Amino acid sequence: YYTFFLIILDKRVENWPLMQSPLPTLAISVLYLLFICLGPKWMENREPLQLRSLLIGYNFGMVILNFFIFKELFWAARAAGYSYICQTVDYSEDVNEVRIASALWWYYVSKGIEYLDTVFFILRKKFNQVSFLHVYHHCTMFTLWWIGIKWVAGGQSFFGAHMNALIHVVMYLYYGLAACGPQFQKYLWWKRYLTILQLIQFHVTIGHTALSLYIDCPFPKWMHWALIVYAITFIILFANFYYQTYRQPKKEETKGGKVAMNGVVANGVCKLESKPFVENGRKKKKGKAKKE
Numbered sequence: 001y002y003t004f005f006l007i008i009l010d011k012r013v014e015n016w017p018l019m020q021s022p023l024p025t026l027a028i029s030v031l032y033l034l035f036i037c038l039g040p041k042w043m044e045n046r047e048p049l050q051l052r053s054l055l056i057g058y059n060f061g062m063v064i065l066n067f068f069i070f071k072e073l074f075w076a077a078r079a080a081g082y083s084y085i086c087q088t089v090d091y092s093e094d095v096n097e098v099r100i101a102s103a104l105w106w107y108y109v110s111k112g113i114e115y116l117d118t119v120f121f122i123l124r125k126k127f128n129q130v131s132f133l134h135v136y137h138h139c140t141m142f143t144l145w146w147i148g149i150k151w152v153a154g155g156q157s158f159f160g161a162h163m164n165a166l167i168h169v170v171m172y173l174y175y176g177l178a179a180c181g182p183q184f185q186k187y188l189w190w191k192r193y194l195t196i197l198q199l200i201q202f203h204v205t206i207g208h209t210a211l212s213l214y215i216d217c218p219f220p221k222w223m224h225w226a227l228i229v230y231a232i233t234f235i236i237l238f239a240n241f242y243y244q245t246y247r248q249p250k251k252e253e254t255k256g257g258k259v260a261m262n263g264v265v266a267n268g269v270c271k272l273e274s275k276p277f278v279e280n281g282r283k284k285k286k287g288k289a290k291k292e
Contacts, residue, residue, distance in 0.1 A: 080096035
């Protein structure tokens with residue numbers, strides 16, 4: 001089977017960086033997972049890094065990269081006369097087809113660069129941001145898109161990358177503005193709509209892929225079915241994230257003398273009110289409480 005798949009791979013990309021073998025992609029992904037496991041332990045007794053300037057440059061750099069990918073896919077697909085309903089892969093050296101393959105390769109590379117999202121979270125000790133959804137999304141996208149570029153760098157593959165690159169322009173614009181400082185917080189009320197936009201994207205992906213199967217579009221059927229299953233997993237995970245973040249009512253409960261708010265324990269930290277309190281029928285002034 002491996003030999004057969006090597007015969008039908010896209011000859012145009014076989015000598016492009018990272019495309020000769022799956023090993024570099026797998027090695028990068030394994031190093032990513034190792035850093036997720038070992039990074040928090042390494043940072044445990046260290047002060048969190050601020051990285052403000054680096055984060056601003058990184059996020060706005062990702063805005064530019066994703067906009068470039070979106071622009072290249074849009075104009076090249078338009079010039080090649082691509083159909084948004086059904087488009088087969090053209091493995092020719094046509095200038096527009098090679099341009100599409102190149103844009104898709106950059107899209108694959110961008111997913112590897114996005115591993116830095118997690119690295120920055122860990123270096124800043126934002127461990128709560130490194131959720132299963134976050135790791136699953138990053139790790140699988142980079143790994144699976146190697147397969148996409150290796151065998152189908154064009155055709156139906158352009159649709160999802162085209163849509164996702166535009167969403168990532170908006171997403172990294174949000175993160176870039178957030179990194180600029182608290183003075184921009186009043187302009188960042190639209191965070192929840194990013195998640196809604198991503199959920200819409202996954203539903204559109206399923207609809208588009210199901211239509212391709214229905215009309216028997218000449219594109220690998222196993223890729224169509226795999227994409228539908230993959231999109232369903234994202235819908236479940238992102239919907240759960242949306243509910244937990246924006247819809248679930250805030251709860252407070254006591255755990256061993258500590259106040260837990262939405263699962264985060266406030267470790268013995270409280271604020272004293274300015275009002276006097278009553279003890280044994282007498283008012284006492286605000287002051288330091290004595291240990292008994």
